[in-house]
Structures are given as C-alpha cells and as structure tokens.
Amino acid sequence: MKELINFAHRGAAGHCPENTMVSFRRALELGATGIETDVQMTKDGELVLIHDESLKRTTGREAWINDVTLEEVRELDAGAWYGAEFAGERIPRLDELLELLKDRSTILNIELKNGMVQYPELEAKVIQAVRRYEMSERVVISSFNHYSLAVCKQIAPEIRTGLLYGEGLYEPWKYAHTVNADALHPWYGAVLPEWVAAAAEEGIAYHPFTVNEPQLMQKMIDAGVAGIITDYPDRLAELLSPKRV
Structure with a gap:
C-alpha cells in the first residue's frame, strides 16, 4: 500500500497566510508530503499563486489578477491580512514554488483557476513550467x-490530473476515464469507502478536500483514500505517525 499523501492546502493555511512562500515552507516543516496551490495569470501572462480571482481579500487591492501586471502584483502585501508577523509576504510566482520543491520528493498539486476567468493557454504555460523543472x-x-x-x-499525457467536484457525481471513477483523469478530488462529503474501493479497482485515486478535523481525517484514512488535502498538515502527520499505529 502506498503512503497516504499529506497535501497541505495552499500551504499550511491553518497557520500562515495562504499561498505564500512562508506557508509552503511551514507546511514542509509540519510534515506535509504534498503541497496544494492555485495558479492564475497576470495581465502580462505571468503565472502567480493565489486562490481568488480578486486581490481584495488577501491584499486589500480592488482589482482582479488578470487586470494587473506581475510588477504590480509583486508590490502587494499578501501576508498582513493574516497577521502582523507576516507583513511583507508577497504573492509568489509558480516558478518559486517549483524551485523550492524541485530537489524534494514532495508531490505538487496545482489547481488551475480558470473558471470565472478563462486564462488563454494557462494549461500549456503551467505544463511548460513543470517540465522545465523536470x-x-x-x-x-x-x-x-x-x-x-x-x-x-492532450498536451502532457505523462502528468497526472485530478477532477475537482462537490457532490452527486454518479460513479465518478467511470467519468474520470472520459477525460483520462488519474484522480478524484471531491469535497470530503462525497467520499464513501465503497466508492474509494470501486475507484481503486479502476486505477483512480481519491484525494478529498478540505479535511481539517482529526476525526474526519481518520474517517478518510479508514475509507482508504490515497491522499488528503488539509489546512493543517501537522494534524494529519500526527495521525499518520508510526507511534500511533
């Protein structure tokens, strides 16, 4: 049985300002074996890591990512909203996270945020960056x-993909085959042990989100999921510790 992947959601988002380098580094210190992040594109086509299409919540600026340049984005404070000790944290570029992880065994889950905004060639640009760092x-x-x-x-059959969804998707492991996906990334409420087993028989892994309470984490572990996406990688690391077996 493969080791369950401890995906730190937007880094250690339960402890640090989400999608910042301090959050990613802290996640690794807390035992994360995977990092989850969100990628969007600036007005000048640069890949940056931020969840919301708007800059308002995490930087205070009334603007959308696709309406500002990378230079403008890098001037913004993405840490002070979370706590004074994080003032000065910047919105990172995808390359910065790839550089951090390139010599580690950490799994990187890159969520393409191309729903409200259809970023041109986002898929190709992300894949190009991933390949550049091998x-x-x-x-x-x-x-x-x-x-x-x-x-x-179609562009990169060698790179795994995961379908994000909420609930009510009938036999999602069969649907996954229609788009050649390798994993299912459902809301945790859409996970049952029998579904996880059925998916595994078809070679499809379950990586539910966003699982923050230890009791619920244990429920997902018992269901047989292959990975868990959490704001608290330390809590999951503790549950997975050999000392608890």
Missing part, C-alpha cells in the same frame, strides 16, 4: 474545469 512525475494538475484537464492530458 517535475512531471511529481505533479498533479487539478481543476473544477474538466475541459481544461482534458486539454492538459
């Missing part, structure tokens, strides 16, 4: 936009 075997590209994931597989 990380194709350690990356999972996910999205709620399943058309986008189909494009990713």
Whole structure:
C-alpha cells in the first residue's frame, strides 16, 4: 500500500497566510508530503499563486489578477491580512514554488483557476513550467474545469490530473476515464469507502478536500483514500505517525 499523501492546502493555511512562500515552507516543516496551490495569470501572462480571482481579500487591492501586471502584483502585501508577523509576504510566482520543491520528493498539486476567468493557454504555460523543472512525475494538475484537464492530458499525457467536484457525481471513477483523469478530488462529503474501493479497482485515486478535523481525517484514512488535502498538515502527520499505529 502506498503512503497516504499529506497535501497541505495552499500551504499550511491553518497557520500562515495562504499561498505564500512562508506557508509552503511551514507546511514542509509540519510534515506535509504534498503541497496544494492555485495558479492564475497576470495581465502580462505571468503565472502567480493565489486562490481568488480578486486581490481584495488577501491584499486589500480592488482589482482582479488578470487586470494587473506581475510588477504590480509583486508590490502587494499578501501576508498582513493574516497577521502582523507576516507583513511583507508577497504573492509568489509558480516558478518559486517549483524551485523550492524541485530537489524534494514532495508531490505538487496545482489547481488551475480558470473558471470565472478563462486564462488563454494557462494549461500549456503551467505544463511548460513543470517540465522545465523536470517535475512531471511529481505533479498533479487539478481543476473544477474538466475541459481544461482534458486539454492538459492532450498536451502532457505523462502528468497526472485530478477532477475537482462537490457532490452527486454518479460513479465518478467511470467519468474520470472520459477525460483520462488519474484522480478524484471531491469535497470530503462525497467520499464513501465503497466508492474509494470501486475507484481503486479502476486505477483512480481519491484525494478529498478540505479535511481539517482529526476525526474526519481518520474517517478518510479508514475509507482508504490515497491522499488528503488539509489546512493543517501537522494534524494529519500526527495521525499518520508510526507511534500511533
């Protein structure tokens, strides 16, 4: 049985400002074996790591990512909203995270945020960056936009993809085959042990999100999932510790 992947959601988002380098580094310190992040594109076509299409919540600026340049984005403070001790943290470029992880065994889950905004050639640009760092075997590209994931597989069949969805998707492991996806990334409420087993028989892994309470983490572990996406990688690392077996 493969080791369950401890995906730190937007880094250690339960402890640090999400999708910042301090959050990613802290996640690794807390035992994460995977990092989850969100990628979007600036006005001048640069790949940056931020969840919301708008800059308002995490930087205070009234603007959308696709309306500002990378230079403008890098001037913004993405840490102070979370706590004064994080003031000065910047919105990272995808390359910065790839550089951090390139010599590690960490799995990187890159979510393409191309729902509200259709970023031109986002798939190709992300894949180009992943290949440049020779990380194709350690990356999972996910999205709620399943058309986008189909494009990713056409460009890079060697890179794994994961279907993000909420609930009510009937036999999602069969649907996954229609877009050549390798994994299912459902809301945790859409996970049952029998579904995980059925998916595994078809070679499809379950990586539910966003699982933060230890009791719920244990429920997902008992269901047989292959990975868990959490804001608290330390809590999951503790549950997975050999000392607890």
